[in-house]
Amino acid sequence: MHISVVSGDPLQHTASLVVVFGFEGEALPAAITALIEASDWSGGYRKTLLVYPREAAQARRLLFVGLGKRAQFTSDRLREAAAGAAQQARDLKVERFAATLPQADGLSTFNLSHALVEGILLGSYRFIEYKTDADVFEVGECEVLTGSDSEAAEQGAALGQAIVNGVVLARNLANRPGNIVVPATLGIVAQEIGARYGMDVTVYGLEELTAGGFGGILGVGQGSANPPRFITMEYGSEHKAKGTVCLVGKGITFDSGGISIKPADGMENMKMDMGGAAAVLGAMEALGALGLAVHVVGMVASAENMLSSTAYRPGDILKTLSGKTIEVLNTDAEGRIVLADALYYAQRYQPAAIIDLATLTGAIMVALGPHAMGLLSNNDDLARRVIEAGEATGERAWQLPLWDSYRDMVKGDYGDVKNTAGRAGGAITAGAFLDAFVGGFPWVHLDIAGVAWTDSKPRAYTPKGATGVGVRLLVQLLRDWAA
Numbered sequence: 001m002h003i004s005v006v007s008g009d010p011l012q013h014t015a016s017l018v019v020v021f022g023f024e025g026e027a028l029p030a031a032i033t034a035l036i037e038a039s040d041w042s043g044g045y046r047k048t049l050l051v052y053p054r055e056a057a058q059a060r061r062l063l064f065v066g067l068g069k070r071a072q073f074t075s076d077r078l079r080e081a082a083a084g085a086a087q088q089a090r091d092l093k094v095e096r097f098a099a100t101l102p103q104a105d106g107l108s109t110f111n112l113s114h115a116l117v118e119g120i121l122l123g124s125y126r127f128i129e130y131k132t133d134a135d136v137f138e139v140g141e142c143e144v145l146t147g148s149d150s151e152a153a154e155q156g157a158a159l160g161q162a163i164v165n166g167v168v169l170a171r172n173l174a175n176r177p178g179n180i181v182v183p184a185t186l187g188i189v190a191q192e193i194g195a196r197y198g199m200d201v202t203v204y205g206l207e208e209l210t211a212g213g214f215g216g217i218l219g220v221g222q223g224s225a226n227p228p229r230f231i232t233m234e235y236g237s238e239h240k241a242k243g244t245v246c247l248v249g250k251g252i253t254f255d256s257g258g259i260s261i262k263p264a265d266g267m268e269n270m271k272m273d274m275g276g277a278a279a280v281l282g283a284m285e286a287l288g289a290l291g292l293a294v295h296v297v298g299m300v301a302s303a304e305n306m307l308s309s310t311a312y313r314p315g316d317i318l319k320t321l322s323g324k325t326i327e328v329l330n331t332d333a334e335g336r337i338v339l340a341d342a343l344y345y346a347q348r349y350q351p352a353a354i355i356d357l358a359t360l361t362g363a364i365m366v367a368l369g370p371h372a373m374g375l376l377s378n379n380d381d382l383a384r385r386v387i388e389a390g391e392a393t394g395e396r397a398w399q400l401p402l403w404d405s406y407r408d409m410v411k412g413d414y415g416d417v418k419n420t421a422g423r424a425g426g427a428i429t430a431g432a433f434l435d436a437f438v439g440g441f442p443w444v445h446l447d448i449a450g451v452a453w454t455d456s457k458p459r460a461y462t463p464k465g466a467t468g469v470g471v472r473l474l475v476q477l478l479r480d481w482a483a
Contacts, residue, residue, distance in 0.1 A: 005144045005154045010100050011057040017097040018059040019085045023070045073104050075115035076394035082116045083123025083461035089139050096141040109149040113156030121164040122461035127175040163475050166286030167468035170278035174466030178254030178271045182226040183302035190231045197288025204230040216341040219318040220334045221303030223311025228303035233284050239295045243352025248342045250335045250358035251277030251302030258305045258331030275452035276357035279470030286475045294482040301338035317415045327415030335360050336433050343437040354443040357470045363426030365450040370458050372396040373451050376431030379442035386444045389476040406432040
């Protein structure tokens with residue numbers, strides 16, 4: 001969808017549909033009030049009213065969308081309301097619509113335009129790549145109507161578009177099936193992003209992984225006909241003085257569970273077990289488009305966890321890149337094993353921050369449901385910055401404790417660490433396992449297992465399937481870092 005910003009009166013706009021946002025209990029201009037006085041629309045949150053104004057306005061239709069009480073208004077509420085409006089525009093099959101930019105205390109025109117455009121574009125997303133007979137209609141254009149400060153509105157809209165492009169990349173990767181997206185595919189996508197934005201991209205294949213000693217990634221991937229990959233993407237090396245941020249993504253392109261095989265029900269969704277890698281790739285796409293002044297190294301540890309005569313087994317001992325050994329108790333706890341190599345590799349950049357994202361544990365889904373990612377960290381300041389970025393974007397993170405007693409739980413009997421400590425505190429002990437490989441550098445682990453995929457559509461701008469979660473949080477964090 002093409003987005004533009006224009007100034008003008010919504011009643012004088014000639015689009016097939018004009019969206020007008022209003023707050024609950026607040027008066028609208030007299031000309032608009034006259035159009036809705038016979039209705040019971042009051043501006044309640046996400047309540048809508050479609051009006052055919054005839055001679056009272058230039059547009060064929062006016063869609064009134066409630067933002068709720070002004071005191072409860074947030075940028076995320078605007079995203080939700082805008083997403084619903086965009087979906088209604090699509091249902092009405094309008095080629096072009098306009099949306100008014102609301103004004104709110106405490107939120108700048110820039111931020112309001114950013115949130116509005118994100119909501120419109122994210123809400124318009126559908127994954128239909130493999131529908132061969134679908135009768136699909138998509139809205140072609142949206143104009144953001146602003147009364148003043150159109151330059152700030154244009155800048156906010158441009159930011160929103162760049163970030164959404166990254167989210168869409170992440171959603172598409174995680175929605176595509178495992179016979180299409182294999183570890184090599186992620187390497188190709190990384191190289192394409194690097195070529196677009198001048199990033200230094202390295203893709204390690206089987207030969208390089210073997211020579212380099214990436215025993216964790218190799219161990220998980222050894223049962224698959226699709227060999228593993230380790231990918232690095234370096235951006236903005238001229239900004240090293242601000243500190244290096246390493247983004248690390250778990251890229252299990254399909255997870256059968258291996259020898260510790262998963263139940264059949266729901267296994268088809270395990271194509272999304274590379275949601276962390278997808279978020280890193282999406283964030284790097286947005287980062288390149290925005291040209292932020294920050295040094296970032298994106299890393300993806302990718303393998304396919306399959307059953308075969310060559311698959312790794314419960315009881316195996318894997319020697320990782322760090323030299324530490326992992327005692328494998330459950331082959332379905334594979335994500336932390338590939339991340340062990342990637343987190344240790346990150347240390348060579350002497351990073352000011354390491355942030356990993358992974359669809360890591362079912363335990364985090366039990367703890368936090370579909371509304372937040374779990375956060376574990378060895379650095380409270382970095383954790384605070386990540387949490388604040390999550391609050392600003394609506395991608396919330398909740399911090400869990402990481403005491404030494406949890407680290408003790410993952411000490412191995414026959415190896416240095418074991419890859420599971422049982423059901424109790426499962427999300428935390430997974431984080432304690434990862435902590436053994438970060439070398440004391442400031443680190444945050446985000447367990448996105450509960451929020452990377454949804455069948456319930458918890459938000460208007462989050463469709464069923466892959467959510468692309470993490471991209472917007474990471475870009476916000478990097479924007480703050482650059483500033």
